[in-house]
Amino acid sequence: MSVKYKLVVKKNLGNDKGEVPEKKYAQIVSGDYIAFPELIEEVSDSSGVGSAGVKAVLDRLNVVLVRHLQHGRRVSVGELGTFRYTIGSPGVTDEKTFDTNLIREPKVRFYPGKALRTIKSQASFEKLVEKKDEEKEEEGGGSSDRPEIE
Secondary structure, eight states, X not given: OOEEEEEEEEEOOSTTTTTOSEEEEEEEOOXXXXXXXXXXXXXXXXXSSOXXXXXXXXXXXXXXXXXXHHTTOOEEOGGGXXXXXXXXXXXXSSGGGOOXXXXXOOEEEEEEOHHHHHHHHTOOEEEOOOOOHHHHHHTTOTTOOSOOOO
């Protein structure tokens, strides 16, 4: 199965922006949304652990992750990957002028484990085929502004 994408027009931020003000860029067309309860049921069905147990573990994992991240620790979640804080600040000329107020809000970064890294390199892409306006009207779907996926 391939990942669907479409081309969208955006402002050109490259060196040739004076000559070409806009360019077309690939943008993913997200598929179905898997809600948390559905994910819990699916994990539960394939693991032998009840859905309440799966939910309890994931809820507790969130609490434990927060605690460790607040202490600046990197947290491994096994084959899933690792979570850690990253920070940034503007540069200063010397250490005496630096103040902690210059540090921007930390970001939580996730570094995927091997399986998730592998699927990224194996991704294939397929351009979304949009039906022409005339075909949409014949099918009674001319009022939708969302593209059809074939």
